[in-house]
Amino acid sequence: MWLFLHSGSRGVGNKIAQHHIRVAAELCAKWWIDLPDRDLAYLVEGTPEFWAYVRELRWAQEFARLNREEMMDRVVTAVAEHMGEDVVEAERVNCHHNFTEQETHFGKSVWVSRKGAIRARAGDPGLIPGSMGTASYVVVGKGDPLSLCSSPHGAGREHSRTAARKLFTRDQLRESMAGIEYRDTDAFLDEIPAAYKDIDRVMADAADLVEVRHVLHQLVNVKGD
Numbered sequence: 001m002w003l004f005l006h007s008g009s010r011g012v013g014n015k016i017a018q019h020h021i022r023v024a025a026e027l028c029a030k031w032w033i034d035l036p037d038r039d040l041a042y043l044v045e046g047t048p049e050f051w052a053y054v055r056e057l058r059w060a061q062e063f064a065r066l067n068r069e070e071m072m073d074r075v076v077t078a079v080a081e082h083m084g085e086d087v088v089e090a091e092r093v094n095c096h097h098n099f100t101e102q103e104t105h106f107g108k109s110v111w112v113s114r115k116g117a118i119r120a121r122a123g124d125p126g127l128i129p130g131s132m133g134t135a136s137y138v139v140v141g142k143g144d145p146l147s148l149c150s151s152p153h154g155a156g157r158e159h160s161r162t163a164a165r166k167l168f169t170r171d172q173l174r175e176s177m178a179g180i181e182y183r184d185t186d187a188f189l190d191e192i193p194a195a196y197k198d199i200d201r202v203m204a205d206a207a208d209l210v211e212v213r214h215v216l217h218q219l220v221n222v223k224g225d
């Protein structure tokens, strides 16, 4: 049995990013840098502002990693208490997503941002969730050079939250969650599996990027609303 949880930095990484995006915009304005779009403001590598950003980004990544460890410890304790016996842990995978790292690709040192993606160097353990009702995958990276050693972070949305709320009904949600224990409330209508892309298709498309170790089918889904 796998216990699978998904969490980033719980908003703190986003707050840090917003701060540094503002700094980048101010610096570009200060140096009269003509940007085709204000959202393309950047920090110049090697400047104190650049390294301040990288330092805080890494702090947020570590915070997210430790948070996941803590959350998983608590899930393990809850499961053990519920079962009335110890959980014997065989393996734990803690997998970053949405991050920037300095790496070497095609002989060059570059900064790679993986947004909606995870790192998949040869042998890297990874997790690729499908949706609250479909399969999730435990994978190992193949180190595909053309993807800069990356793979998808999940199925990804087919429909926005707003569109999903208009397109689907609670009955359809119930139908697609048959056999899975979940909290049946209106809050999760926009999380209906059909709001996401077909994870099996996504995995077939990612065949060059990762090898599948386990395909997980859910028994219980717990979501925060």
Ligand SMILES: Nc1nc2c(ncn2[C@@H]2O[C@H](COP(=O)(O)O)[C@@H](O)[C@H]2O)c(=O)[nH]1
Pocket (backbone or CB within 6 Å): 004, 006, 129, 130, 131, 132, 133, 135, 136, 153, 154, 155, 156, 157, 191, 196, 221, 223
């Ligand atoms: N196993 C589950 N997978 C889920 C669930 N809700 C969403 N998802 C998938 O995760 C990815 C990544 O989420 P994101 O918020 O970082 O985009 C998403 O694209 C879905 O494929 C779930 O309850 N269980």
Ligand SMILES: [Mn+2]
Pocket (backbone or CB within 6 Å): 006, 008, 097, 153
């Ligand atoms: Mn995510």
